Amino acid sequence: MSLRYAILGFLGSTPATGYVIGREFAQGAGAFWSALPSQIYPELRALEQLGWIEGTHDASDRLNRRVFTLTAQGVAALQQWVEAPMEYPPERDAERVRLIFLDRSAPDIIRRHLLSHAAHFRDKLATWRVIRAAMTDGTHRQMRARLAQRPAGEHDLILLTKLLAYDGNIARAELEIAWAEDALTRLEALWSVAEEVAEPI
Template sequence: MSLRYAILGFLGSTPGTGYMIAREFAQGAGAFWSALPSQIYPELRELEQLGWISGEQDDSDRLGRRLFRLTPVGATALQAWVEAPTDYPPERDPERVKLIFLDRSDPDLIRHHLESHIAHHREKLATWQSMRAAMTDGSHRQMAARLAQRPKREHDLVLLTKLLAYDGNIARAELEIAWAEGAIARLEVLCERQVSKVEQV
């Protein structure tokens, strides 16, 4: 269900076409929820049938793209969803599954997995740090549009929820990197002990 509400949330900042939304879920919003065009276009039609969004034909657009807007009913549905208690998805971590069964592999191969883990999260970290930075300078169109709807005294709160979200992701990425570095160190300590045992014999 989250995709549905993530789309509503996006359209709550500013109207958008299917393509714009798809681009967002591949990049910006993709930091928190990712989705492909093939899932987004059908969802938009369902949301329109529900009356939660409405699509106007934009004649100024040379291609016949439709610009979708959040309706008042849609805004209410969105508000109800975000305020309802979260149900947390079950744990599903393919890298952990690999790690626990990697005990029949060469330690070098384990180390290589951990290094890939670090590389993966370094990339995430860089992405999220630059996205966070874009929140605070005025460069983020979405954010500017969202702030423009609200009185000045609420701007700090609007900004804070985004910063908290990015900071959480940044902290997660940093943790994964630190964890994997520690794991490599522990693995190496173990290997050295093994070697010295063998040497003793």
């Protein structure tokens, strides 16, 4: 059900087409949730059926675009969901499963695994830092749209919740990089001892 509310939340900042939502999920919003067009379009229909969003066809628009807007019921449904107690999903981490069973593999393969883990999160880190910076310097479109429709007194809180979310992801990425590097250090120490035993001086 999270996709449903991620879409509602997005439309809570600004009306948008399915295409724009999909693009956001593939970029900025993708830090927290993502979905492909084949999932987004049917979900938009379902939300329209529920009366939580409203889609308008612009007759003058040659492309068959539909712009969706959050309804009052949609706002209420979103509010209810975000305030509901979290149900944490089970842990599922293919990287850890691989590492655990890499104990029959050559050092170079284990090294490659950890280096690419670090590289993956360095990538994420760079992306998220750019978005975070855009939020604090007022360049971030989505954020500006959201602030524009809310009283100035609430602006600090609106910005802070998003910054906290990005800061959390940034800290996670930094942790994964540091973890992978520490893991490599510990493995190299083990391998260098093994070598000394194999070829004593």
